[in-house]
Amino acid sequence: MHENNLSSKLFNNAKQLIPGGVNSPVRAFRNVGGEPFFVRAAKGSKIWDVDNNEMIDYIGTWGPAILGHAPLPVIEAVHETAKRGVSFGIPNPLEIEIAKIIVDWVPSVEKVRMVNSGTEATMSAVRLSRGYTGREKIIKFEGCYHGHVDSLLVSAGSGALTHGEPDSAGVPKGFARETITLPFNNQEKVRQCFEKIGDEIAAVILEPVPANAGLFFPKDGFLEFLREITKEYGSLLIFDEVMTGFRVAKGGVQEIYGITPDITAMGKVIGGGLPVGAFGGREDIMNNLAPDGPVYQAGTLSGNPLAMAAGIAQLKELEKLSAWDRLEEIGALLESGIREAIEDAGRPYTFHRLGSMFCLFFHEGPINNLESATAAANTGEFPKFFHHCLSKGIYLAPSPYETGFISLAHSEDDINKTVEVIQGALA
Numbered sequence: 316m317h318e319n320n321l322s323s324k325l326f327n328n329a330k331q332l333i334p335g336g337v338n339s340p341v342r343a344f345r346n347v348g349g350e351p352f353f354v355r356a357a358k359g360s361k362i363w364d365v366d367n368n369e370m371i372d373y374i375g376t377w378g379p380a381i382l383g384h385a386p387l388p389v390i391e392a393v394h395e396t397a398k399r400g401v402s403f404g405i406p407n408p409l410e411i412e413i414a415k416i417i418v419d420w421v422p423s424v425e426k427v428r429m430v431n432s433g434t435e436a437t438m439s440a441v442r443l444s445r446g447y448t449g450r451e452k453i454i455k456f457e458g459c460y461h462g463h464v465d466s467l468l469v470s471a472g473s474g475a476l477t478h479g480e481p482d483s484a485g486v487p488k489g490f491a492r493e494t495i496t497l498p499f500n501n502q503e504k505v506r507q508c509f510e511k512i513g514d515e516i517a518a519v520i521l522e523p524v525p526a527n528a529g530l531f532f533p534k535d536g537f538l539e540f541l542r543e544i545t546k547e548y549g550s551l552l553i554f555d556e557v558m559t560g561f562r563v564a565k566g567g568v569q570e571i572y573g574i575t576p577d578i579t580a581m582g583k584v585i586g587g588g589l590p591v592g593a594f595g596g597r598e599d600i601m602n603n604l605a606p607d608g609p610v611y612q613a614g615t616l617s618g619n620p621l622a623m624a625a626g627i628a629q630l631k632e633l634e635k636l637s638a639w640d641r642l643e644e645i646g647a648l649l650e651s652g653i654r655e656a657i658e659d660a661g662r663p664y665t666f667h668r669l670g671s672m673f674c675l676f677f678h679e680g681p682i683n684n685l686e687s688a689t690a691a692a693n694t695g696e697f698p699k700f701f702h703h704c705l706s707k708g709i710y711l712a713p714s715p716y717e718t719g720f721i722s723l724a725h726s727e728d729d730i731n732k733t734v735e736v737i738q739g740a741l742a
């Protein structure tokens with residue numbers, strides 16, 4: 316059962332050559348102890364490590380694998396496209412095709428630019444908001460993660476939350492001073508800030524449903540309030556939908572809550588597993604980008620044909636399969652199974668889910684900001700729970716601050732097996 320000899324050997328080799336042995340910190344398992352496994356292959360809902368352990372995967376490469384791993388339409392699209400060349404650095408028709416899908420699907424987006432990661436998308440969105448407004452300060456919220464952008468790595472979620480330092484070293488104090496960090500769901504603090512320096516604020520950026528410090532929700536009226544106050548003071552509202560976009564609904568959180576941000580950052584699902592991000596919004600704002608406007612933004616590989624083909628294939632397949640109904644169905648099944656298991660075990664808990672995204676906290680809650688999410692994560696129950704599940708072939712994110720992802724490839728059998736393992740873990 317669950318040998319990891321080869322993974323362990325590879326990890327030792329990796330540590331000689333790559334800082335910490337990983338190319339992104341959460342992968343190092345520091346929040347749960349032990350060592351990461353190395354993947355041999357992944358298909359559908361399953362992932363196999365180099366020691367031939369089979370796992371049901373609830374990370375889905377941190378969001379992109381919404382169809383499951385290695386979906387045929389995406390593989391075929393990449394394969395066919397690659398035969399005609401893997402990068403051109405001059406426009407190709409696929410760029411228009413994906414832009415059209417994004418503009419059609421995401422309510423607030425009139426024009427869109429493609430980049431190579433979620434980090435690039437939020438970084439560019441922030442620069443654009445500063446260029447458009449001629450102002451410098453940004454409001455962000457504690458626990459929201461927007462990639463590793465200098466000025467946004469303040470009280471950030473995801474790996475940044477748990478890497479042992481309050482914020483990243485190497486971010487100039489001057490940059491951090493331009494970022495005002497406030498508690499999520501606290502209207503009063505936002506209002507006070509605007510009353511004091513509203514005419515200096517270029518933008519408010521947030522994950523409209525924060526999913527990088529566990530998963531929690533905006534209180535009734537919070538998003539509406541942010542929409543109104545930014546408008547009142549001439550600041551822009553930036554939704555970071557890198558994780559939620561195309562996953563929680565065709566048009567993301569903005570479609571579900573009916574709020575129209577000025578700029579939206581996207582990533583993960585739109586790349587079909589290839590490195591893609593995008594940011595888009597109101598046309599008069601987007602027209603400030605070079606070459607039309609004064610805000611410079613560029614990318615050698617932006618709009619890369621393989622990445623565009625993978626994204627287009629994935630998005631079309633989601634639409635064809637009416638994916639969001641099925642994801643809700645399978646998500647609800649997992650939710651009821653987990654709730655029953657943990658209630659039978661008589662343990663305090665909070666379970667949050669939005670469609671195919673879920674998070675189990677070992678704490679009665681309520682959890683609606685970073686402070687309460689941290690209290691829930693600090694109960695110390697997670698590492699043991701994680702390792703029990705992993706040893707039984709259920710791969711959850713290796714941190715109590717991460718959201719779980721379900722894909723279209725997860726079957727009822729997968730869910731039943733998962734619930735059984737979770738029952739065992741809680742016994």
Ligand SMILES: *Cc1c(COP(=O)(O)O)cnc(C)c1O
Nearest residue numbers: 432433434460461462555557558
């Ligand atoms: C993952 C994520 C990012 C960063 O995207 P990368 O592709 O990892 O750079 C930004 N914002 C949110 C909300 C994310 O979940």
